[in-house]
Amino acid sequence: MELDTFLIQVLNGVQYGLLLFLVASGLTLVFGIMGIINLAHGSFYMIGAYLAWSLSQHLGSLALAILAGVVLTVLIGMALEWLLINKLYHRDHLYQVLLTYGLILVFEELRGVIWGNDVHGVAIPEWLGASIRLTDTLAYPVYRLWISAVCLVLAVLMYLLIQRTRLGMMIRAGAANREMVQSLGINIQLVYRVIFALGVALAAFAGMIAAPVSSVFPGMGNQVLIICFVVVVIGGIGSIKGAMAGAILIGLVDTFGKVVEVDIGGFRVLPELAGTTIYLLMAVVLLWRPEGIFGKRL
Amino acid sequence: MASRGVRLAVLGALAVALVALPFVADKFYVQLATKVLILAIFVMSLDLLVGYTGLASLGHAAFYGFAGYLLALITPQYEAASLWTSLPIALAGSALLALVIGTMVLRTSGIYFIMATLAFGEMLFHVFHDTSIAGGSDGIYIYVRPVATIFGWLPFDFEKFTHFYFVVLVATLGVYAVLRNILDSPFGRVIVGIRVNEQRMRSLGYHTFRYKLACFVLAGTLAGLAGYLAAVQFGVVNPDMLGFHLSASGLMMLILGGMGTLVGPVIGAAAMMVLELVFQGISEHWLLLMGGFIVLVVLVLPHGLIGIVSRRGAREDPHG
Numbered sequence: 001m002e003l004d005t006f007l008i009q010v011l012n013g014v015q016y017g018l019l020l021f022l023v024a025s026g027l028t029l030v031f032g033i034m035g036i037i038n039l040a041h042g043s044f045y046m047i048g049a050y051l052a053w054s055l056s057q058h059l060g061s062l063a064l065a066i067l068a069g070v071v072l073t074v075l076i077g078m079a080l081e082w083l084l085i086n087k088l089y090h091r092d093h094l095y096q097v098l099l100t101y102g103l104i105l106v107f108e109e110l111r112g113v114i115w116g117n118d119v120h121g122v123a124i125p126e127w128l129g130a131s132i133r134l135t136d137t138l139a140y141p142v143y144r145l146w147i148s149a150v151c152l153v154l155a156v157l158m159y160l161l162i163q164r165t166r167l168g169m170m171i172r173a174g175a176a177n178r179e180m181v182q183s184l185g186i187n188i189q190l191v192y193r194v195i196f197a198l199g200v201a202l203a204a205f206a207g208m209i210a211a212p213v214s215s216v217f218p219g220m221g222n223q224v225l226i227i228c229f230v231v232v233v234i235g236g237i238g239s240i241k242g243a244m245a246g247a248i249l250i251g252l253v254d255t256f257g258k259v260v261e262v263d264i265g266g267f268r269v270l271p272e273l274a275g276t277t278i279y280l281l282m283a284v285v286l287l288w289r290p291e292g293i294f295g296k297r298l
Numbered sequence: 299m300a301s302r303g304v305r306l307a308v309l310g311a312l313a314v315a316l317v318a319l320p321f322v323a324d325k326f327y328v329q330l331a332t333k334v335l336i337l338a339i340f341v342m343s344l345d346l347l348v349g350y351t352g353l354a355s356l357g358h359a360a361f362y363g364f365a366g367y368l369l370a371l372i373t374p375q376y377e378a379a380s381l382w383t384s385l386p387i388a389l390a391g392s393a394l395l396a397l398v399i400g401t402m403v404l405r406t407s408g409i410y411f412i413m414a415t416l417a418f419g420e421m422l423f424h425v426f427h428d429t430s431i432a433g434g435s436d437g438i439y440i441y442v443r444p445v446a447t448i449f450g451w452l453p454f455d456f457e458k459f460t461h462f463y464f465v466v467l468v469a470t471l472g473v474y475a476v477l478r479n480i481l482d483s484p485f486g487r488v489i490v491g492i493r494v495n496e497q498r499m500r501s502l503g504y505h506t507f508r509y510k511l512a513c514f515v516l517a518g519t520l521a522g523l524a525g526y527l528a529a530v531q532f533g534v535v536n537p538d539m540l541g542f543h544l545s546a547s548g549l550m551m552l553i554l555g556g557m558g559t560l561v562g563p564v565i566g567a568a569a570m571m572v573l574e575l576v577f578q579g580i581s582e583h584w585l586l587l588m589g590g591f592i593v594l595v596v597l598v599l600p601h602g603l604i605g606i607v608s609r610r611g612a613r614e615d616p617h618g
Binding site for chain 2: 031037039084087091092093094095097098099101102103104105106107108109110113226229232233237272273274275276279280282283286287290291292
């Protein structure tokens, strides 16, 4: 592999990883703080992508669509927490899995009713449409760099929010001892609702900014959900740092799995089996550190 | 629980109905009943993990689908495979797969276990979906069903749907009997002990990992039996047989019927199949109704249908 193609794949891998981080961080926050495993998390990624597609047609701009979409998904997240999720806090994980699986079916079917089952493309906004020329034959799209930058900024903001603000203090205290925080006069119910809505909006936002590069299609939610599970298992659940490390690792492994060619005994193992490389990585991590790279000892 | 007399009467009536079914019902209903019984085997095997051992697996369909694929792969294109070689191969394959996956996922517990089992199931899905090993996303057809010939004698014929029904019925009863015996044995006491308090079982000197792995392999093998039978019934295997939706549906059947009982899975499988038909009759967007129904069951019916008639048996919390 040439050095410039190699560097381009590194950029692609990191960009994909950062996008995965946005989705996985919501998953890991909601679990780490609220103790809820949310299978419908991937559905919000899909909803985000479809919102970006349909709203950008009505509003005429992707930026406006994203703004409206984020507001909408925050409201959806708060409503869901209020209606259903708060009934699950004291229930076993199995029931959380099932209820949120029911939500997956509802969201997938609603998506079909509202937007149909077709695959769509979303145009890259003009001001981000340029490419940077690397060599005579290779160019790198600015939009992908912009995705990476936005994800990094959000990651830093998230870190500051949790480590440096009053709300962050309540969130960390709520994760440690819900009852104690409540008895100190903090409305923990509201804090949880905000976190859940934040997680939903993060996943939806990732879907929105990914829409122009990945296209919009049914089933995209479950695909990203399962990859995020792998990210979280590798990184260690409840850990934002772990989600970041796991996401970048998966982004790189997945990207290179698709472009590197490996033959074993005349049988092309990669890229034909590229879809399985991330699971093999997970298997290795499970054998080495079952609690994940940054997880607490089980 | 109802009195012994009532129970015997219900069981007797059920036995008569199950045996009489192929003689009185249409082909459609016999095949539906066959499908329900196959799913019942699958859900019973899942119950061994989730309801008894407290291991909530979200990747159980992997073993079901893998056995189906093994049958499809060893069946020659226009000839029949022998039941007596293909079934053991399929079961051994599922058992081996469960041993490998179990060794890794059982190093985790709780929510990690749920995510890791789902991910490994999905890995298998990708192996069969993305590569040309077994027909990719279209799957493979099994044009000729396995034959059960022993030394020139054919005890039953899978091409006849009534014969197949009775074989599946016997298999279901067999799985029930095997699980009942295992659960009543000292081994069964140990795995229930692991669910309730694994630390204590370990301090009593039990090597809990080995017990959990044995359970995982046994459950995977029985799921393989169900998958083999399903492949025979439908004459086709495809990646959906291994996928996440079947694993989640299995859990739903288990909860709906009532987990931690061996009758619950059978009730749950039957109820879900009937519901699916009813919902499909109401609207083309039946998955919307199914999703709503699942949400509702979790909120209002945590002990399943069996919990309505019986206070004992079905439990809510697999860990407590």
